[in-house]
Structures are given as structure tokens and as C-alpha cells.
Amino acid sequence: MKIISWNVAGFRACLKKGFSHFFKEIKADIFCIQEVKATYEQYDFHPPQYFEYLYPAEKKGYSGTLIYSKIKPISVTYGIGISKFDREGRSITLEFSEFYLVNLYVPNVKRTLERMDERMEWEQEIKKYLKKLDQIKPVIVCGDFNVAHTEMDIKNAKQNIGNAGFTNEEREQFTKLLDSGFTDTYRYYHPNEVDAYTWWSYMPNVRERNIGWRIDYFLISSRSINKVSDTTIYSNIYGSDHCPIGIEIE
Secondary structure, three states: OEEEEEEOOOHHHHHOOOHHHHHHHHOOOEEEEEOOOOOHHHOOOOOOOOEEEEEOOOOOOOOOEEEEEOOOOOEEEEOOOOHHHHOOOOEEEEEOOOOEEEEEEOOOOOOOOOOHHHHHHHHHHHHHHHHHHHOOOOEEEEEEOOOOOOHHHEOOHHHHOOOOOOOHHHHHHHHHHHHOOEEEHHHHHOOOOOOOOOEEOOOOOOOOOOOEEOOEEEEEEHHHHHHEEEEEEOOOOOOOOEOOEEEEEO
């Protein structure tokens, strides 16, 4: 089974930049999208062979998550039961016979770190939510986590310490999430790889010079890591300031 995740930074814009070509070429069984910034009526990509699950934010043109799945899930859950985050359409959970799939768009603390307190609340609540699912069956979590976990996951680590997405607080919470029973699939199979990024600033020549951050992840319940047969960062795919990532599972 192939699962893809991509923060498209606005689905309507990404559709104009070749999204459908990649979607058709990659032939994913499940395709998770973050930062949709649209309602169902505002885009016209509804592939008939897929079940479609959209969770838009209440605020127009903001946030939102979306999943296309060839396999009909047992159940679908929108949000994590915390209204301040659920209003922003930040998560969709699909339950399948052997696992849960959770598509996340983690809140950004903003450049001034003004949303740090909310982010720390999110970290506590999402960990509780995922652990509750994990007690029932294994969990696959994907999406934009808005944090570069280690210095290997960011080009200019020293210059960025303390900046949004690379604060000690955010990195520590990601470590605690992993320690609670989850594994970063890409880092597990590529423990020493550097210069493997999923997000680049829009500043001129930054992406061409690969001055990036790895902030998009697939996590899996640690007891199921051996089910993962392949992990990929599609850094050659444009259309957003993020690139798609993927895993294959048995």
C-alpha cells in the first residue's frame, strides 16, 4: 500500500501547478493533503476512483485537510475533540481494519512565537489522542508537523536555533511524541542522511540551493515499523513550498 502526504499551500493554486499530473503518476492508495485553503465547491479535483474526505477550516482560505482513499475506511473522524483546533480543520482520522491513518496540519507558532502556548497545548492533546488510538490498533500519522526535529533536518541549524519551527520547545515535544511509542519512518531507514528536506522558503534560489527544512513526516506506531517497506521524499516535485513525501507499507 502506497500512502502520500503533501502540504500543497493552497489546493487551488497547486492544481494549477501540476498537482493532478503527480497524483495520477504516483498512483497512491491513499493521498493526504494539508493546507487545502478551500471548500469542496472551490476546487474541481474529485477523482471518481477515490473516496474523498475534506475538513475545511471555518476561516475562509485558511488551513484545512483532505484525504483521497481508494479503500473505504471503517470510520472517519474529523478533528481531535478540541474546538479551538478543530475549527481550523487540522486533522482527519480514517480507521481501517489493521490501522488508523491520521492526517495532520500542526499549528505554526508564527515568526514572533506568539502562538507558542497554543502549540504546546496542541502537542499535549495530539499526543493523548494518538496514544488513545494506538491502544486499539497501530497508527500511521502523516503531515506537516511544522518542526525540524534535529540539526540533521535543517540546513543552517546554528543560525535557526530559537526560530519558529526550530525552538527547543517544539523539538522537545516532537521527541516526547516519538518516545511515547512512535517512529519517524524516514529517519529510521535513513539514520545518517543529511540534505533531505521537505520545505524551502520562497526566497530566490533557496530551493535550487537546497537550503531547506524537513518538517513533513510519516510516523508509525513503533511496533509496526517493520511493516514499512519504503520511504521517499519527492524533492523534485514542485507546486508548493513543500514537496510530497511517501511510504509503502505491507
